[in-house]
Amino acid sequence: MKVINRIRRGSLAAVLAVSPAVVLAAPQTYNVRTGDTLDQVIRQTMGTSPLKVELLRQAFIDQNPKAFTKTSPRYLMAGSVLTVPNHDELMRQHLSAGKPATPLMDERKNWVRFP
Numbered sequence: 001m002k003v004i005n006r007i008r009r010g011s012l013a014a015v016l017a018v019s020p021a022v023v024l025a026a027p028q029t030y031n032v033r034t035g036d037t038l039d040q041v042i043r044q045t046m047g048t049s050p051l052k053v054e055l056l057r058q059a060f061i062d063q064n065p066k067a068f069t070k071t072s073p074r075y076l077m078a079g080s081v082l083t084v085p086n087h088d089e090l091m092r093q094h095l096s097a098g099k100p101a102t103p104l105m106d107e108r109k110n111w112v113r114f115p
Contacts, residue, residue: 028084032067032076041076045084051094059085 067080
C-alpha cells in the first residue's frame with residue numbers, strides 16, 4: 001500500500017511539473033487609452049512580427065469588432081480592451097494560404113500515362 005501511495009504521489013508530482021507547460025497561456029489584452037492608434041498598439045504588442053501590418057490590422061479588427069467605430073475610417077474607442085490576436089495562429093494561417101495545392105500520390109495512381 002505504501003508503494004502505491006508513493007507512486008501516486010510521484011506521478012502527481014510529475015503531472016504538476018508538466019502542467020505549467022501544458023496549460024495554455026491566457027490571451028494577451030491591451031487597454032486602449034485616449035490618443036492610441038491601431039498602428040501604435042500593433043507596434044507595442046506585435047512589433048517583431050514578420051507579417052505585413054495590413055494583415056495584423058485586419059486581425060485586430062476581426063478579433064475586436066466592438067472596439068472600433070462603425071464609420072468609414074475605423075477608429076479605436078478609448079477605454080475598450082483589445083484581445084491581441086495569437087501570433088502563431090496568424091503565422092499558420094498566412095503560411096498555409098500561400099502554399100499551392102498539390103495532389104496526393106494516391107490521387108495520381110489512377111492517372112493515365114502516355115509514353
